[in-house]
Amino acid sequence: MFDFTGTYTDQYQLSMAQVYFRKQQHEEIAVFDYFFRKLPFKGGYAILAGLEDLLEILQELTFSKADIDYLKTKDFDSDFLEYLEDFRFKGTIRSVQEGDIIFPNMPVLQVSAPIIQAQLVETIILNLLNFQTLIATKASRMRLTAKDKVLLDFGLRRAQGPGGYLASKAAMVGGFDGSSNVVTGRDFGIPISGTMAHSFIQSYDDELIAFRDFASVRPKNCVLLVDTYDTLKIGIPNAITVAKEMEEKGQKLLAIRLDSGDLAYLAKRSRTLLDNAGLEYVKIAVSNQLDEYVIKSLHDQGAPIDIFGVGTNLVTGNPDGALDGVYKLSFFKDKPRIKLSETLTKTTLPHEKQVFRISDSSGNFVGADAISMGDENTMEVMHHPHEPYKKLTISGLQQEALLQKVMENGTLPIKKRSLNEIADYSKDRLQKLPYEYKRFDNPHIYKVGISTALKQERDRLIALHKDE
Numbered sequence: 371m372f373d374f375t376g377t378y379t380d381q382y383q384l385s386m387a388q389v390y391f392r393k394q395q396h397e398e399i400a401v402f403d404y405f406f407r408k409l410p411f412k413g414g415y416a417i418l419a420g421l422e423d424l425l426e427i428l429q430e431l432t433f434s435k436a437d438i439d440y441l442k443t444k445d446f447d448s449d450f451l452e453y454l455e456d457f458r459f460k461g462t463i464r465s466v467q468e469g470d471i472i473f474p475n476m477p478v479l480q481v482s483a484p485i486i487q488a489q490l491v492e493t494i495i496l497n498l499l500n501f502q503t504l505i506a507t508k509a510s511r512m513r514l515t516a517k518d519k520v521l522l523d524f525g526l527r528r529a530q531g532p533g534g535y536l537a538s539k540a541a542m543v544g545g546f547d548g549s550s551n552v553v554t555g556r557d558f559g560i561p562i563s564g565t566m567a568h569s570f571i572q573s574y575d576d577e578l579i580a581f582r583d584f585a586s587v588r589p590k591n592c593v594l595l596v597d598t599y600d601t602l603k604i605g606i607p608n609a610i611t612v613a614k615e616m617e618e619k620g621q622k623l624l625a626i627r628l629d630s631g632d633l634a635y636l637a638k639r640s641r642t643l644l645d646n647a648g649l650e651y652v653k654i655a656v657s658n659q660l661d662e663y664v665i666k667s668l669h670d671q672g673a674p675i676d677i678f679g680v681g682t683n684l685v686t687g688n689p690d691g692a693l694d695g696v697y698k699l700s701f702f703k704d705k706p707r708i709k710l711s712e713t714l715t716k717t718t719l720p721h722e723k724q725v726f727r728i729s730d731s732s733g734n735f736v737g738a739d740a741i742s743m744g745d746e747n748t749m750e751v752m753h754h755p756h757e758p759y760k761k762l763t764i765s766g767l768q769q770e771a772l773l774q775k776v777m778e779n780g781t782l783p784i785k786k787r788s789l790n791e792i793a794d795y796s797k798d799r800l801q802k803l804p805y806e807y808k809r810f811d812n813p814h815i816y817k818v819g820i821s822t823a824l825k826q827e828r829d830r831l832i833a834l835h836k837d838e
Contacts, residue, residue, distance in 0.1 A: 372532060376433035376457060377440065379493040384441070387486045388450045396453075396486035401701035401722050404479040404495055406472075407715075410507055410690040411662075414813030415803060417510045417796055418478060419543040420502030421468035422786060423536065425777055427498070428459045428491060459487050463777040466725070468787070469543055469796030470772070471803055472503075473816045475755065476725050476739050478695075480773060485702060492697045500695040501533060502540040504687040509544025510800065511662040512680060514808055515669060520677040522563050523549035524657055525685030537685040542789050543796055550679075558789050565593040565627050565655070577604060581612040585623070589616065593625045593655060596640070601631060606640050610647045625653035625677060633658070634673040641674040653677055661688065662810065708831040714756045719824060720831055729768040735802045737814060738762060740769070742821040752819030762819060 372378075390396040409416055433441075433454045441451055461483025472478050479499065481488050512521055523541045526534040526549075538554040548561035555562035566584060574580035577599060585592050594612065596605030606626065613623035626644070628636050633656045644652050655677035656668070665678055682688065698718045699707045706720035722744035728736050740752040748769055754760035775783060787795075806814040820828070 372535075374427045374431065374494065375437050376431060376454060376490065377437045378497075379490060383490050383493055384446065386489055388446055390486045390489070391450050391453055392447070397484045398703050399482060400485035400488045400699060402481045402488050402492070402697050403477040403700050403719070403723070404481075404499060404695060404697050405475055405477050406500070406503075406693050406695040407474050408694055409474060410504055410687065410693055411511060413507065413511060414807035414809070414816060415471045415473065415507070415510075415800075416503055416693070417506040417544050417800075418466050418468055418470050418472050418499070418503055419506035419540040420498040420536070421465055421479070421776065422792070423502070423539075424495060424498045425463070425782055426786070427494065428461075428463075428777065429780060429782060431457075431459050431491070431494075433457050457487075457490070458780060459483065459491055460780040461487050461491075461777070462775065462779065464773040465776045466772045467774065467776075467795065469506075469792040470799050471735075471796075473739060473818050476741060476818050477719075477723050477773065480700075480722065482722070496695055496697055498536070500693040501687075502536055502543070503695070504690065504693040505537045505540035505685065506544035506796075507693075508662075508684055508687055509541040509546050510796070511544075511810070512660075512665055512678070512684070513545030515662050515666040515810075516678055517669070519675065520548075520655075521546045522655075522677060522679045523551065523681075523684060524679040525681040526551045528682040529685040534685055539789065541684060543792050545793065545797065546680075560789065563591070565625075566595050568595065568598045568629075571595065571598040578608045578611060581608050582615070585612050585616055585621075589619070589621045591624050592616070592621075593627050594623065595629060596626045597628055597630050597636075601628065601636055602639055602643070606643050609652075610643065610649060613649050613652060614647070623649070623652050625655045627655040627657065627677075627679070629657050633675070634668050634671040637668070637673040637675050655679060657681065659683065666810070706827060706831060708828065708835070710832060710835055717828070717832065719755075719820065720827055721824065723773070723824065725772040726769040727772055728764050729770060729802070731768070733768070733802060735804070736767065737804060737807060738764065738817040738819065739772070740764060740819050740821060741824060743823045743827070746821055746823060749821045751822060752817075753822065753825045755818065755820050755825075762817065 465479040523538050538549040538551040548563045550564045554560045571577050571580045581594050594609045596609050609626050637654050653676035656675050657679035660680045661683035700720050708720045709718040711717050724742050726740045728738040750765040751761050
């Protein structure tokens, strides 16, 4: 993994931290909320990813000697740098569980820590959670439309530098089955998968010999790329020949891969040729600029595709590219804090809070989350956060507290979950979400409301600051 140290931050975090230190406010406890304002991909939900990485990094985060030597050249006081030499994050974090579905404006993660510590970790929180949540959400959309077909991440070569490392992991949270990214197999146990490049076949004078050599050296999970020259006249016949030769050795060709052309047409014709040759077990894999919409189109056309290799559009979060997650102060020096805006939609919610997911008697989500004051245990009504006369009665429904303690005094109170456990949890949570919120076109808007007590506190603070 990337060497995350204290300087993995923005310069203004250090500037503010030095002021807190100089004015002896650095030990005052602050509460910050992480949330986002807009769902990506015009969808109906997002999938939280990156939390486990974040907690692991924060537990070990320090300023290295190289960090301190560098900061000595950047107009920071010597006693402040001495403080940074001993820096450790000792805060407490409550969060929605990684893999859960999340929605705009709900607190997803809450940091309670001395303000200097809470400020210095802001950038890394935003960096890790915004990116991985974006990719996990994109992957989840592909999983929904691919149904039970195999989804493989092929995106490392098109990712924004080392971002491909965490993108592969986030894709697994969102429902992918494996990756071509070998280092993520080493580090996270992700099943790795790969075929061959066109260059391999081009390096031979004869495609058939190229296929034979590859199959002889890599007979297990062998996939042949059939579109280098002519898919139906040359590639598929050569693949059939090699598959039959493998059968004589007690081996089986796993799949053929299509990487160009009319994928639906070529998949249908390839399936017919393979089946006529008695190779019904040979799967068909496709790649080439796939996304959830292309996968849906191929499915709707009845294309007999078993494996989808997805690259660029997955790891870059195309077309959105970023999640607009933010990190806002909500409590400091025993006082609630609020940021005002010209529009109520940008006004933040004060205080330490809790979020309740509302479910019916069967445990299925009804499409509503309620944000409360931190000490509230249940609610009768939730109010629309921006339209004062809209409210929803939620008494009698199940109310699940989502913000759970995941870090206490800088240490992890619970056992770290495996990537498979997170992915399984995400799948289970998504199944509880009604279809209307998961569809691609005009999904239902999931309601995120606030309790009566929180609404009164927010309105009181708005009036207070406007009168100043």
